[in-house]
Amino acid sequence: MRREKKGGIIMSKDSLIKYRTAEERAAAIRGMLNLKNEWLDYVNKREVELGLA
C-alpha cells in the first residue's frame, strides 16, 4: 500500500525494489553509475530554462 502525504508519495515497503537475479542487480548498478550523466543533462536543461546557461 502506498503512503501519501501532502507533497507526494512517501516510501512504503512496496517502494523497495527487489531484484530476482544477480544480472538484474548488475544492470541496476550500471544504471546507478550512469545517473550522474542523467543529472547533468537535467541540470543543463534547468539552466537553459532559467536563462542561466
Added chain:
Amino acid sequence: MRLSVDKINQASPYWVVQLDDMLFRFRTENDVTYRIGFYKDSYLAREGVYHFFISNTNDTFAPHDPKVFSVISLVLEEFFSQEEPVMLYICDPRDHRESIRSRLYERWFNSYSKRDDLTLHTANIDFDGYIVYTGMILRKDHPLYNEVIASFDEFVKDAPSSIPLEPK
C-alpha cells in the same frame, strides 16, 4: 520535497541560487561554479531515496576551498531536516576519484552536529574488477529504517564481478 534555499543562505559563505526543488548552484571566489543537488533514485526504491551529486565547471579539480565544504554541509543538513530523507551515493570508479568522493561523504557525516540522529551505512562492491564505493545515509527514526538498510544490503551483496561495467 522542496529544500529551502533561504535556510541555506542564512549561513552559507557563498550565495546559493535554487534551480529546482532539490537543485542549487553557487559560484566561489575562485570563479568556480558548482551545481549541487539530489536526484530521485529508481533502482533501490520507487520513492523516497535520492542520490546526491555535485559538479563544478567542466567537472574538473578546483582549487581547495574550505567554503565549498561549508556550502555542501548546509545543503546536506537541509536535506536531512526533511521528513524521511534517504540519501544514496555511489562513486563511479571510472574517473579514479571515487575514493575522494567517498571520503567527502564520510567527512561531512563525521563533522555533522546532528550525526547521532543519522546512520551512515557503507558498502564496497567488487564490480568488474573495480571497487565501487557506495553508501546510504538515513535518519535513525525513519519508519522503514530496518527495511531500507536490508534492501540496500541485499542490493550490494554478491554483485557479479564477472559482468563488465560497460555493457558490450
